[in-house]
Amino acid sequence: MEKERADLILNMGPQHPSTHGVLRLVLELKGEKIVGADSIIGYVHRGVEKLAENRKYMQILPVFDRVDYVSANTNELGFVLAVEKLLGIEDKVPRRAQFLRVIMAELTRISSHLIWLGTHALELGAMSVFLYAFREREKVLDLFEEIAGGRLHTGYMRIGGVAADATEKFLEELNEFLELFPLKLDEYEDLLSENRIWLSRTKGVGIIDKETAINWGITGPTLRAAGCDYDVRKYYPYCVYGEIDFKVPVYHNGDVYDRYKVRMDEMRESVKIIKECLSKMPQGPVQIEDTTVILPPKEEVYNTMVGLIQHFELVIHGLTPPKGEVYAAVEGPRGELGYYIVSDGTNKPYRLRIRPPSLINISILPELLKGHYVADVISIIGSLDPLMGEVDR
């Protein structure tokens, strides 16, 4: 087939405000129609995988906070699960820690989807949704600050548990938030779901059908909007997702509107998951009792010789998993976030590879954009929710 000739080549980005970071698109236009597109990435490449190879397992965590900088907890969780699998201690992690991990992961999903909702609506012209979404996100960040000490880069997960137990205030504020948030979600939906401008900008735009989505390896809300119910939480349950009753929202049109619907429903499901976790969460320790994996409690370090020696050992030598290769994945807000670690039996990973959902999801862009108008580009990019920090790593 002969390629249609372009009249104009338009460079969009990398500083375009609605490319969610530094994505650069080269669009070939015929009038207002796109006949060809090319995406250029790599502007925020920081070499995270290489950085990880030069650090001890414990030191890698804060680096992975910065891979996908709006959903730090799920990033950490994936890595922590991979290392635990390598060490063979997945089952020994205390149950309270598992529940806390799930709570944090779901809060992260909410905060990430809220950013997406706010910015996506802003790009399509709905200013107030942006302000409302960020108002609620602030509450989630306050919760993170209360439990972990950091707002964006929480640093809460640890190999073999979590950094600290939940405070009373955290649980109190979390309950308050869970009561309030579904009402706010209704508000957003009232503003957008039936709005004629929103509908005409999103319905029937950027359709990805089920087969294409599977062939391109797309995961997350984008895949579920196309009618496939793949969700790592259901198919390969980790932590305590296996015991929790939740639905995976699936829609069938695969357009921008359905991706919006999937994310809204996911936030509602997240609220339910957190509520169930809170009701089932047992009391008890939040860290594994194995000082070759996690630092001993501070009282032991300050007061006993054994504790002090173990503490020194672990800080200086780090933890040393056996030789082997593992892959562990979590359902991040953007899709399947996987970690593949090759260990050579030393205290640093020999090779570490991240499967970034954003990169794989936006790889379909050049195909998807063909035949659309320039104005739809923004709506399509936004609906795939790429995060450039994760795309380039």
Place this chain on the structure above:
Amino acid sequence: MNLLKKAAFTDLLKGMKITLKTMFKPTVTVHYPFEKVPPRKRFRGIHALKLNPDGSYRCEACYLCAEMCPSNVIDMEMTEGENGEKELVDFTVDLTRCLFCGLCVEACPRDAIVMTDIYEFSQYDIKKLVLHKEDLLELGRYYQKWERERER
């Protein structure tokens, strides 16, 4: 959407109602440099070195924090003191590369290095962002006062 609904603008009015309602609610914006939200208890601000009650250094120059730090920002210098013990000469924390992850605090076996609640430390001169022993001890005095107040 049927035609009648479309002509009556119900979809837009529904949105307008929410905007109108929100307009009369109290504002949630914090006007930052004039108003500040106090950081939470576990907040990780810039570092400080604590002192013992008798005024001696708590830090024993054991290098654990430097060993633990993922971006190698801590460095220290020490010498042999009068009674043969290690004594700290200088202790530097390079805030320009610090991740504020708190691993150094976790690694310290003497509760010497801590993180304060200070988050406003921008400087015009990059050299001022490298904290030395004196700055850290000064911050430590601030931290210990704050800690005592917090516990009361």
